[in-house]
Amino acid sequence: METNPSNEFLIQFWGVRGSIPSPGSDTVGYGGNTSCVDMRIGGKHLIFDGGTGLRVLGKSLLKQSPIEAYVFFTHYHWDHIQGIPFFFPYFSPQDRFHIHGQVPPEGELMTMERHFKERVLHVNSPVPIADISADLRFHDIVCGEAFQLDDITIETKPLNHPNGAMGYRVSWRGYTAVYCTDTEHLPDRLDENVVHLARDADVFIYDAMYTDAEYHNPKSPKVGWGHSTWQEGVRVAEAAGVKQLVIFHHEPNHSDVFLDDLSHEVLAASPTAVMAKEGLILDVTQAGQ
Template identity: 60%
Template sequence: MSRIEKQFTVQFWGVRGSIPSPGPHTVRYGGNTPCVEMQVGGKRLIFDGGTGLHVLGQSLLRQMPTEAHIFFTHSHWDHMQGFPFFSPGFVKGNNFHIYGAIAPDGSTIEQRLNDQMLHPNFPVPLQIMQANLNFHDIQSGQPIYIDDITVETSPLNHPGEAVGYRVNWLGGAAVYITDTEHYPDRLDENVLWLSRNADILIYDSTYTDDEYHCPKSPKIGWGHSTWQEAVKVAQAANVKTLVIYHHDPAHNDDFLDCVGEQAAAKFSGAIMAREGMVLQVPVSATLSESFPVSKFSA
């Protein structure tokens, strides 16, 4: 194996929620909407296609031809608005496997990506992309196998539904849970199951508890969680590193600095997601268990 084929890394290309928030007050953490890249044993897995996907795509232009597996949590705009600007998708010879659950209205991820690129919303259609796009409809709760990588899935508590993902490889695990709202009286069993003993948990921490319960403008029912709930999940699930993610567009760098300090005081493994940040997932030298190969295998 090469050095890359032995590594499990997580890189953040977009960490902001709801709407891109560029400007002088978001420089340190970044203003692009969600996109996280995992390089796992030489394979590239991408989670969500917010505006961070455009930035990732520009870096991939130096590595073509390229192949990647792109997983969408759901199709709210901040999680797919970067896809029409994903430059490698327009280049023949590149190969992308695209995964998403069927929406409550019955539409597939292919249909939803297609629809956002139709007039009057966009000048060119999805079909103009010259890369090989392989679409896969997944069922939340069912695993996906990509050779010796297992991607576990579970439904999240979000308006219009969303999917959480856990990537397992050589004993290491990284979890991507964004756009989910906690329950008032208990921890979400689906979230706990995905997060169990994870090396890295990336969790939707859009609000603070005070914002979430604010009498004048409560955020209850908006589909997002708080950093305090993230800490509860990380503690209960025995997580090693908790990544506070999906920052509210109104939270500037100084505000997020304060959140980071408070979160780390409650849970020593808590860190703030920043654009460009790269984390290493520790893995074993050999594969401890064999995984079957499904129709989603590369």
């Protein structure tokens, strides 16, 4: 039976690593590309972050050209923008992209359009970014506010990350997916912003870069690095009533074997949870079943 895209709420993972691409024989199972997630909602493409996984998504979208899609940035560290010069649809004049993001505080009165063209499209790009010919339309987001994309409601909250980051809650027809990466948990309580985003969510994609042991390792602690743990993800998911937790933003040194072993611990603590891997597709309407 063929499905009707106008009735779908699907999430496909194109890049699931954090900090730096990590290709190699010991990471091929989960993938080595950095953050990029595509939500297909009611026939629309909502693309979250432009890490190196964006290149592979772009190759897939070429088959659907002409296309119109909506791009949302959490922040602008390298691992979330490195795929942009290699996103082939940006060089296609028949394609249109609505680009959403928050200008960093140091940007002062800089608009999202100026920030994207002067800073995200870096002068050191190995690709001639001056040749970008797609119809790019820019939208400034005030972090903490909610807005509508036709019948899709998008809420935002600030995350605890160096230079700032923004989490997204995406709701449609009674279903909700949350994209919450590059955030560090608080030492003494659950982060109210994260819990608010995750409340009663069907799918909760969370920055679980470390284990608790790695985070608190006295020889090499990760406190203050801007990332969280899978154990904290479980705690938030339980407190917020989440149906399905997704362990995301894998540490680049975590091999397939390490993540496979970790998955047993995750499932013991949260039986409906899944480990993000490249190519994984989740149906939000069936989350947790």
